[in-house]
Amino acid sequence: MLKKIGAVTLIGLLTLTGCGSQTGGTNNQGGSSAGVKEVKIGALLPLSGAVAPIGETCKRGQELATEEINAAGGIKSLGGAKLVLDFADSKGDPKVGMSEAERLIMKDKVAVMTGAYQSSVTYPSTQVSEKYKIPYVVPVSVMDDITERGFKYTFRLAPKASWYSRDQVKFAKEMGEQTGSVPKRVALVYENSDWGQSSAKGWNKSVPEAGMEIVLDAPYPSSSSDLTPVILKIKQANPDLILFTSYTSDAILLTNGIAEQKINAMGMIGQGGGHADPEYLKNVGKNAEYGFDLTEWSPDLGKPGVKETNAKFKQKYGVDMNGEAAESYAAMYVIADALERAGSAEPEKIREALAKTKITSGPGMILPYDSIEFDQSGQNIHASLIMVQVNNGQRSTVWPFNAKNPDYKVVWPAPKWTDRK
Amino acid sequence: MQTLIAATLNGLFMGSLYGLIAVGLSLVFGVMKIINFAHGALVMVGMYAVFYMWSLIGLDPYLSLVVVVPVLFLFGYFLQGKVINPVLKREFGRNGHAVILLTVGLTLVLQNAALLFFGAYYKAAKTFVSGMTWDMGGVVTSVPRLIAGVVGAIVILGLQLMLSKTDLGKAIRATGQDREAAGLMGINDYKIYNIAFGLCLAILGIAAALMLPMYYVQPEAGKIFEMRSFVIAVLGGIGSLSGAFYGGLIVGLIESVTAQVWSATAAEMLIFVVFIGVLLYKPSGLLGK
Structure with missing residues (x-):
């Protein structure tokens, strides 16, 4: 019985496709x-x-x-x-x-x-x-x-997924150019499964391209009971910039540990995951201040x-x-x-x-991109991510500069731990 | 150099804490010959107990020990008496697989109950020592870890004194060595089981209070510590308390120092390489008989 129905449907489908090719697509809502x-x-x-x-x-x-x-x-x-x-x-x-x-x-x-x-x-x-x-x-x-x-x-x-690592570095480079506090030494801190490892692959390309030096490459198991060893390693490397790929519990342990050890970097930049989890901000409180996170969109986008x-x-x-x-x-x-x-x-x-799409303005342009334009492969070449900074427990858009929250001024480099209240 | 000293200290402190958690596992095995797969879930229960004492009543985690330790002791006493002993009695003389399955079931019950009542959220207690550090000429040590390490060592020492000097301690050890002979000497073996399990829970309560100022609690928070405990208890010689303590120190040191000279991923591997190495060389563990 079932077979019969299958056969009938198949014949039906064949007839339909046949029709389609005969009439040259006119059945598709009319040519x-x-x-x-x-x-x-x-x-x-x-x-x-x-x-x-x-x-x-x-x-x-x-x-x-x-x-x-x-x-x-x-x-x-x-x-x-x-x-x-x-x-x-x-x-x-x-x-x-x-x-x-x-x-x-x-x-x-x-x-x-x-x-x-x-x-x-x-x-x-x-x-x-x-x-x-x-x-x-x-x-x-x-x-x-x-x-x-x-x-x-x-x-x-x-x-694309690989653009996350690219944009973390691009942001840091542009912040350096804008403020004069140029980050040179970069620490890569990431969970050691495929998400973190693919980020690391991206960083290994984008960091040297931006003229910075990788001073620490620290993968870790995200289910660690204690991340102090990783934190001490970061401290010894003394980086200007720390790039993270972390889930929630490890992001919490790392942020608190970095505050404890008073590791002063110009910027600490996550890429979603744990750093975007509301639980993260709740658990680390003040230690998250001045941290950055790369994300897709934010309601405070200045567009x-x-x-x-x-x-x-x-x-x-x-x-x-x-x-x-x-x-x-x-x-x-x-x-x-x-x-x-x-x-x-x-x-x-x-x-x-x-x-041939080229959209630069209009009601559809609520995304942080300058314009929408597809390349040969069909990828929007202007697609980009945005950077938010945590300040007073709020996430505010700071980058790209033309889409930033107009009411917020980015803090770079982050104040030293000893200067914070 | 300073980081290496800091890493060594951190390894010793965390190791002492791991040792404390593993001691509970080792004690239960030493006395009852049960491998308790609910150990991690019970760590989690202890952490929630300490957390809610802090968030609801405002009791500092260290102070909450006064309440949490007796409560957890009683919880363990009755868990053993009402749930585990009946199965043990029925299994008497057989292989005892049902008890192992029982502890696995207990884990699922406790974890899902926590998920149901407390949610999957991460909860952390902010106390006066949270985030506090002690700077000794560039060697920065976290104060809650220091306290955890020192108190952990003291508790293990106290427990060992109790087991070797007091009558109750001797009865516990006797039951562990030869249950039937102990019974003939007038020791109520099932009651000793209850006390031993209660003691295990009390120890976990102390460990939980030491951890909360620097850690978070979540229905699966005990899992990592359980994994560590199994390795440490077997490495040190299961049933041996000082073995668990030294095992804890070894694991803590490997974890902390390897990450400095190599990587955190390598540390995880090296712990198990050492573990396998010790078992090949001395199957009963470092201090096992």
């Missing part, structure tokens, strides 16, 4: 601009399972942007066509993600895809859309490989529209926007911009328009 009333956008997200809360956050970002775009008159070059989000639940599972992507493309005939939050789902589902030549805009997933497979239909807004958009979001959903919501929101504007320039809902035309 001519005149008859288009709405453009269907497939949104693949983990809407159930362990990561469902983050999937929901992405969905909210997409919905808010879509409402705004439609309220502003839709896609004007398509006679005011409205955007329609077609949600599919990946359950956070790559296999489900692939079959759902297939369903969105084949059955629902979406013109563009977006999603899928987790790199592990984005990676195979972009492969599906590549096969069917449907453009896929990736707002969040950071795994490097996603845009390194020579795909033509995958476009990523977010920075036009951020405050207003965040207020709208908060009014609608009761919480502040976060990085995932902001990136998903911006991705809808990237899609709308491409549709506008394409003047068509045909996937091929949309792809061509996406490849």
